[in-house]
Amino acid sequence: MGTSFGRGGATGFTQDLANADCIVIQGSNMAEAHPVGFQWVMEAKARGAKVIHIDPRFTRTSALADQFVPLRVGTDIALLGGVINYVLQNELDFRDYVVNYTNAAAIVRDDYVDSEDLEGLFSGFDPETRTYDPTSWQYAGTGDKDDHGQDHEIQRETASALQHETHGVSVNGFPPRDETLQHPSCVYQILKRHFARYTPEMVAATCGVSEEEFLAVCEAWTSNSNRERTTALVYSVGWTQHSVGVQYIRTGAILQLLLGNMGRPGGGIMALRGHASIQGSTDIPTLFNILPGYLPMPQAEDHKTLQEWIDSVSHPGSKGFWDQAKAYGINLLKAYWGDAATPENDFCFDYLPKITGDHGTYRTVMDMIDGKVKGYFLLGQNPAIGSAHGRAQRLGMANLDWLVVRDLFEIESASFWKSSPEIETGEIVPEQCRTEVFLFPAASHAEKEGTFTQTQRMLQWREKAVEPQGDCRSELWFFYHLGRMVRERLAGSAEERDRPVLDLAWDYSTHGPLDEPSAEEVLMEINGFEVESKRPLSSYTEMKDDGSTLGGCWIYTGVYADGVNQAARRKPGQDQSWVAPEWGWAWPANRRILYNRASADPEGKPWSERKAYVWWDPEAGENGEWTGHDVPDFELTKPPSYRAEEGSSGREALSGDDPFIMQGDGKGSLYVPQGLIDGPLPTHYEPIESPFRNPVHGQQSNPTHKGYDRADNPLNPSPPAEHSDIYPYVFTTSRLTEHHTAGGMSRNLAYLSELQPEMFIEVSPELAEERGLEHMGWCHVITSRSAVEGRVMVTDRLRPLRVDGRTVHQIWLPYHWGSEGLVKGDSANDLMGISLDPNVLIQESKVGTCDLRAGHRPSGLALRALVMDYQRRAGVDQHPHGAPIVTVGDTAGEGSDRDPSTRKSGDS
Ligand SMILES: Nc1nc2c(c(=O)[nH]1)N[C@H]1C(S)=C(S)[C@@H](COP(=O)(O)OP(=O)(O)OC[C@H]3O[C@@H](n4cnc5c(=O)[nH]c(N)nc54)[C@H](O)[C@@H]3O)O[C@H]1N2
Ligand SMILES: Nc1nc2c(c(=O)[nH]1)N[C@H]1C(S)=C(S)[C@@H](COP(=O)(O)OP(=O)(O)OC[C@H]3O[C@@H](n4cnc5c(=O)[nH]c(N)nc54)[C@H](O)[C@@H]3O)O[C@H]1N2
Numbered sequence: 001m002g003t004s005f006g007r008g009g010a011t012g013f014t015q016d017l018a019n020a021d022c023i024v025i026q027g028s029n030m031a032e033a034h035p036v037g038f039q040w041v042m043e044a045k046a047r048g049a050k051v052i053h054i055d056p057r058f059t060r061t062s063a064l065a066d067q068f069v070p071l072r073v074g075t076d077i078a079l080l081g082g083v084i085n086y087v088l089q090n091e092l093d094f095r096d097y098v099v100n101y102t103n104a105a106a107i108v109r110d111d112y113v114d115s116e117d118l119e120g121l122f123s124g125f126d127p128e129t130r131t132y133d134p135t136s137w138q139y140a141g142t143g144d145k146d147d148h149g150q151d152h153e154i155q156r157e158t159a160s161a162l163q164h165e166t167h168g169v170s171v172n173g174f175p176p177r178d179e180t181l182q183h184p185s186c187v188y189q190i191l192k193r194h195f196a197r198y199t200p201e202m203v204a205a206t207c208g209v210s211e212e213e214f215l216a217v218c219e220a221w222t223s224n225s226n227r228e229r230t231t232a233l234v235y236s237v238g239w240t241q242h243s244v245g246v247q248y249i250r251t252g253a254i255l256q257l258l259l260g261n262m263g264r265p266g267g268g269i270m271a272l273r274g275h276a277s278i279q280g281s282t283d284i285p286t287l288f289n290i291l292p293g294y295l296p297m298p299q300a301e302d303h304k305t306l307q308e309w310i311d312s313v314s315h316p317g318s319k320g321f322w323d324q325a326k327a328y329g330i331n332l333l334k335a336y337w338g339d340a341a342t343p344e345n346d347f348c349f350d351y352l353p354k355i356t357g358d359h360g361t362y363r364t365v366m367d368m369i370d371g372k373v374k375g376y377f378l379l380g381q382n383p384a385i386g387s388a389h390g391r392a393q394r395l396g397m398a399n400l401d402w403l404v405v406r407d408l409f410e411i412e413s414a415s416f417w418k419s420s421p422e423i424e425t426g427e428i429v430p431e432q433c434r435t436e437v438f439l440f441p442a443a444s445h446a447e448k449e450g451t452f453t454q455t456q457r458m459l460q461w462r463e464k465a466v467e468p469q470g471d472c473r474s475e476l477w478f479f480y481h482l483g484r485m486v487r488e489r490l491a492g493s494a495e496e497r498d499r500p501v502l503d504l505a506w507d508y509s510t511h512g513p514l515d516e517p518s519a520e521e522v523l524m525e526i527n528g529f530e531v532e533s534k535r536p537l538s539s540y541t542e543m544k545d546d547g548s549t550l551g552g553c554w555i556y557t558g559v560y561a562d563g564v565n566q567a568a569r570r571k572p573g574q575d576q577s578w579v580a581p582e583w584g585w586a587w588p589a590n591r592r593i594l595y596n597r598a599s600a601d602p603e604g605k606p607w608s609e610r611k612a613y614v615w616w617d618p619e620a621g622e623n624g625e626w627t628g629h630d631v632p633d634f635e636l637t638k639p640p641s642y643r644a645e646e647g648s649s650g651r652e653a654l655s656g657d658d659p660f661i662m663q664g665d666g667k668g669s670l671y672v673p674q675g676l677i678d679g680p681l682p683t684h685y686e687p688i689e690s691p692f693r694n695p696v697h698g699q700q701s702n703p704t705h706k707g708y709d710r711a712d713n714p715l716n717p718s719p720p721a722e723h724s725d726i727y728p729y730v731f732t733t734s735r736l737t738e739h740h741t742a743g744g745m746s747r748n749l750a751y752l753s754e755l756q757p758e759m760f761i762e763v764s765p766e767l768a769e770e771r772g773l774e775h776m777g778w779c780h781v782i783t784s785r786s787a788v789e790g791r792v793m794v795t796d797r798l799r800p801l802r803v804d805g806r807t808v809h810q811i812w813l814p815y816h817w818g819s820e821g822l823v824k825g826d827s828a829n830d831l832m833g834i835s836l837d838p839n840v841l842i843q844e845s846k847v848g849t850c851d852l853r854a855g856h857r858p859s860g861l862a863l864r865a866l867v868m869d870y871q872r873r874a875g876v877d878q879h880p881h882g883a884p885i886v887t888v889g890d891t892a893g894e895g896s897d898r899d900p901s902t903r904k905s906g907d908s
């Protein structure tokens with residue numbers, strides 16, 4: 001989303017889905033996992049909208065849709081690529097929108113070579129590192145360098161595309177354009193050639209979707225996208241948890257731009273967020289590589305000074321709102337270090353930790369196994385069950401000196417040393433496990449106050465309902481007092497290394513019998529204020545880069561405007577406009593639909609009365625202003641006719657018809673010249689584990705994916721490597737309405753446990769027959785990591801699909817069970833290997849290959865023996881790195897025995 005539009009969040013708000021004329025839900029089970037937001041889909045349907053659900057499995061979402069399209073898991077790029085091809089071949093794109101508001105007209109360097117001409121690789125590929133030199137991907141005439149001046153190997157290590165969440169593309173100067181869209185190197189023509197191969201036949205052969213079903217989707221989507229009508233796209237983690245997950249979202253973004261649906265009511269892309277404040281935990285991140293407000297974490301090598309760090313964000317000379325990055329960065333440093341942060345010491349920039357590479361969660365688990373990590377804090381997370389490769393997670397945690405778990409219950413990540421499958425196998429011996437576990441009871445959301453930032457970037461304030469019981473404490477309490485005690489211990493230290501802790505502004509007031517720090521004070525600091533007067537800032541445009549203001553997260557500035565907690569606003573819907581701007585507060589600047597300048601035509605008039613949202617009013621203010629139902633996502637007084645001068649930069653370089661104001665060219669990116677590791681355009685790759693040879697390209701899987709080539713992370717072989725038939729089925733994992741994620745919060749509740757008491761494995765009647773399974777009997781699923789068992793659920797919610805001329809059976813598993821709680825069961829994540837998307841380092845937990853057998857799995861050593869027998873037959877024991885790496889190109893056959901192309905080809 002960031003690379004396409006300039007910001008990472010969902011582009012609209014759920015209530016606005018009611019205004020859609022068509023809603024495509026793909027990679028989401030919205031009715032079951034987001035039931036409250038789903039009411040607006042139902043509202044749209046009641047008003048006549050068409051609802052389409054595209055998913056491997058029939059769910060309650062499918063049941064309520066007008067059309068359900070079953071597809072093979074992991075093939076969405078092929079399907080959406082097909083819709084894009086349909087649009088381009090039939091010239092159904094919203095041409096006025098595309099020419100003016102996207103980069104369709106931009107001309108790309110003539111040494112760019114598309115994946116269509118390189119069997120699935122783009123120009124600049126280095127098989128040695130499996131990364132690209134993106135020089136040839138750039139716009140013509142914009143110099144040779146990629147934005148970060150940093151190679152993709154480092155970018156992949158540090159998930160730097162995440163840093164693009166709100167950065168978009170940086171562009172120096174004004175790249176040449178051809179507004180007739182005819183130039184062979186213009187983005188539009190590149191796009192047309194790139195997707196030409198995704199014909200209805202190719203879609204059918206790849207996805208298992210019939211041509212009629214596919215064409216019905218094309219017809220509905222295109223006929224509901226024009227001046228008068230808009231289509232909304234909804235996705236969630238059925239799209240993200242793939243080794244090409246970011247490119248799935250890119251494909252959706254391209255389509256929504258081509259059809260002119262972005263920035264308009266009833267349009268946009270609704271990225272549904274999961275956990276209560278998961279949007280909040282990327283805005284104020286719990287991630288290793290970004291700081292609040294999507295400021296990148298500085299890197300040890302490249303950002304030795306404050307200025308170097310700031311320049312890497314603002315890209316001097318580039319267009320857009322990041323020209324103020326210096327103010328945002330300094331305000332954050334001032335929020336951390338208060339009076340100690342001065343212009344003379346670069347506002348304590350040296351105190352900020354710097355990253356040196358991949359410090360992500362999976363890398364850290366490997367490092368635990370290798371004995372490189374001594375201690376670990378685990379707060380509100382249950383990786384023993386929730387993260388891929390459960391056995392590696394538990395073996396890692398069993399090799400620490402100490403582990404702090406703060407949770408509502410004694411979850412598996414706290415009890416792994418005494419109850420886990422590894423106890424049975426003898427891999428963890430309770431008496432010998434070296435990890436000292438400190439389990440702290442956490443106060444739940446009802447026992448503390450603060451904000452949640454949910455799906456639509458909206459902060460909502462929550463009151464405390466009851467005092468925490470017993471020793472339960474809030475996170476705020478825990479960290480404030482932990483910091484206080486550490487600082488007391490260090491007080492008087494003359495050590496240089498203790499300065500960053502001792503100089504922190506750690507001055508929150510506390511209240512009540514438990515000495516609870518004030519959450520509202522924290523919110524006010526996040527919002528920002530003038531240092532002298534303490535006057536809260538009302539907008540990030542008030543942030544200064546001289547130390548006279550401070551603020552902890554620039555995109556949140558305004559949430560405490562006028563000294564009022566704007567997140568606590570709860571004006572009823574009937575007392576305000578349908579956009580409901582006075583309910584909670586949404587970043588940035590309380591905007592509810594992003595890029596809403598695009599809801600008006602280039603002259604500033606609504607595309608149609610029916611879809612009017614934000615428009616230019618020449619009568620307003622002194623010389624005209626933007627106005628409408630929402631806060632305009634544009635400079636208020638910049639007229640549509642304004643044209644930036646050549647040579648200008650920053651916000652001045654944005655013209656009156658550049659609606660994507662965080663982008664270096666002000667346009668939505670159909671084509672992404674920089675910021676993505678795996679290519680400027682999405683292309684279909686097979687999942688890392690797949691029983692099929694890629695029907696589209698010679699290159700089998702994402703060549704740049706992040707893998708961990710280790711004996712303890714074996715991967716099932718896929719074509720063209722031999723023996724993929726040992727794991728012949730495709731499996732996917734997701735959620736049940738009745739349970740929550742790793743299950744800690746639902747398996748401990750009697751009502752929910754009763755509703756869904758047992759781990760089960762869903763199969764089609766055809767597969768049950770093929771494997772001799774009985775409904776409600778037992779079966780087990782085997783991968784090269786482990787085997788898990790569950791009750792057999794025979795259902796036509798899963799149907800065998802015809803793919804590439806043969807039948808594919810898909811197996812479905814919930815991932816909610818573990819060894820603790822009122823109801824216990826095997827954990828689906830024990831089946832998963834660790835393979836990550838190269839851009840954001842998310843695991844491919846939506847798809848893998850497996851075998852399936854009737855009956856219980858063996859336990860203890862016999863379980864390991866079963867798994868190893870499969871590994872031996874699949875050759876995984878000799879080739880622990882079984883994933884295809886590069887399967888085309890000059891060097892495909894060279895090098896190590898890891899490379900599957902040096903093994904005998906089994907299927908091609
Ligand atoms: N009741 C309940 N609600 C929840 C949660 C919960 O555990 N229980 N969890 C919360 C959290 S943390 C999150 S992130 C959200 C998740 O919300 P969702 O993403 O809606 O939930 P999932 O059940 O993971 O399902 C995603 C859907 O994607 C489909 N899918 C899997 N692979 C593919 C694919 O390759 N292509 C396509 N098109 N579809 C695919 C699955 O079949 C499934 O129907 O839900 C939140 N809400
Ligand atoms: N195979 C597979 N794996 C997946 C997924 C999938 O679809 N398939 N989905 C992934 C997704 S989207 C997610 S979000 C993860 C979830 O994975 P995890 O985050 O590891 O699992 P949860 O069970 O949500 O863990 C949250 C814990 O926080 C505790 N908790 C609740 N409130 C508080 C609080 O206020 N303070 C503290 N300290 N603790 C609290 C709960 O009791 C619970 O144990 O799983 C991921 N893993």
Ligand SMILES: [Mo]
Nearest residue numbers: 237273274275
């Ligand atoms: Mo999630």
